Amino acid sequence: MFGWEFPPHISGGLGTACYGLTKGLAELKDVEVTFVVPKAYGDEDQSSMELIGANNVPLTRKEVHFEDLQTKIDYYEVESGMVPYVDPEEFWKLSSKKYTEKTRFVETTEEGKLEFSGKYGADLLHEIYKYSLVAEVIARDSEFDLIHAHDWLAYPAGIAAKEMSGKPLVIHVHATDFDRSGGSVNPSVYEIEKRGMDAADQIITVSNLTRRIVIEKYGIDPEKVTTVYNAVEPVSEQEKVKLKKGVDEKIVTFLGRITMQKGPEYFVEAANLVLKKMNNVRFVMAGSGDMMDAMVRRAAALKISDRFHFTGFLKGDDVFDMFRMSDVFVMPSVSEPFGIVPLEAMQSNVPVIISNQSGVSEILNYAIKIDYWDTHAMADAIYGLLNYPALWNTFKKYGKEEVDSLQWRKSAKDVREVYIKALD
Incomplete structure (x- = not known):
């Protein structure tokens, strides 16, 4: 399995989904996973799995255990300068910064080593190509039955592993450039996505919305495209105790990347409409992205800055602390392949408002x-949840019950069925 990020070093739902799915697959007795990422940091969550970086050990197979599960997961690290899960514009901005990573070597055989610079250069396509070279080495030196590549950055790695081994390739489409770009598709990204889809024996999409895009925009045979919905990690009893509101004022939260895809400007306009009707409410925009400065300026222009707060990027426990203080969560995405965050909010007893243009709405x-x-409909929904306790309690209670039934072990079983199709 090839991916690009792993909690807590995530910049979107991709790493969260990979972690949940991998844990779900580990519960299946006949599935063993070797998970490859460009870079591990050493401070990832060690409670459920041990992470091994290839900068510390020769690039050979190592067993990694989920604490409470018998299935073993192999985890490789290969150094890369790629910034995970950002759109092209964000990448160019990030890649202009200076980094002080030292050159490292990944030992592949007794005869030689593969070098990675570890720099965050602007040559994005070259970084993806380097990752595919490592995939070739891993495919040559490992025993496995099937390759699973997550999202476009990992498709070339999956293709390289397939060409080296002759084993079937499954790609997992968490998003397409039609989602990220709002329709202004980057030709280079589209080409990589199209090559991955053509080379794949089976394709997993995170929603029927994404499945339609894959079939219609990329010309893929519907027979090889299967929808498997994402899920959420169960919250422990100890965590449930923490998920209580800690302030008296009402709080409405947007949490995600502040980019065109996520529709942050519609949240600001809806907040302005709500504040014209009630003043015991605060709005929070949690996240970072290329539209953040514009959102700060818009809130100031509307003269609602005293009731509108920007937290910056949140991860890990900070996300649940934010939910703990929230009365309503809003995801106004313009094009959302799935959307895990609303599930996490519902899990935290927070009613949610989501766009019809999101896969999770299915x-x-x-x-x-x-x-x-429709900012007026959004404002009406926010106002209704904040002012009608019966409505708020209904969505809180039944939303929590609904999301608790969405388990990664079920998604993992569906993925296993796709594996069997690919192997057949």
Whole structure:
């Protein structure tokens, strides 16, 4: 399995999904996973799995255990200068910064080593190519039955592993450039996505919305495209105790990348409408992205800055602390392949408002659904949840029950069925 990020070093839902799915697969007796990432930092969550970096050990197979599971997971690290899961514009901005990574070597055989610079250069496509070279080495030196590549950055690695080994390739489409770019597709990214889809024996999409894009925009045979919905990690009893509101004022939260895809400007406009009707409410925009400065300026222009707060990027426990203080969560995405964050909010007893343009809207019954552009409908939904306790309690109670049934072990079983199709 090839991916690009792993908690806590995540910049979107991709790493969260990979972690949950891998844990779910580890519960299946006949599935063993070797998970490859460009870079591990050593401070990832060690409670459920041990991470091994290839900068510390020769690039050979190592057993890694989930604490409470018998299935072993192999985890490789290969050094890369790639910044995970950002759109092209964000990448160019990030890649202009200076980094002081030392050159490292990954030992592949007794005869030689493969060198990685570890620099965050602007040559994005070259970094993806280097990752595919490492995939070739891993495919040559490992025993496995099937390759699973997550999202476009890992597709060339998956293709290289397939060409080296002759084993079937499954790709997992968490998003397409049609989602990230709002329709202004980057030709280089599209080409990589298209090559991955053509080379794949089977394709997993995170929603039927994404499945339609893959079939219609990339010309892929519907027979080889299967939707498997994402899920959430169960919250422990200890964590449930923590998930309580700690302030008296109402709080409405947006949590995600502040980019065109996520529709942050519609959240600001809806907040302005709500604040014209009630003043015991605060709005929080948690996240970072290329539209953040514009959102700060818009809130100031609307004269709502005293009721509107920006937290910056949140991860790990900070996300659940934010939910603990929230009364309503809003995801006004313009094009969202799935959307794990609403599930985490519902899990934390927070009613959610989501756009009809999100994949997660296909499976949720106890969420208020609006069109992302309809700021008046969004404001009405926020106002209703904040002012009518019976409505708020209904969505809180039944939303929590609904999301608790969405388990990664079920998604893992569905993925296993796709594996069997690919192997056949």
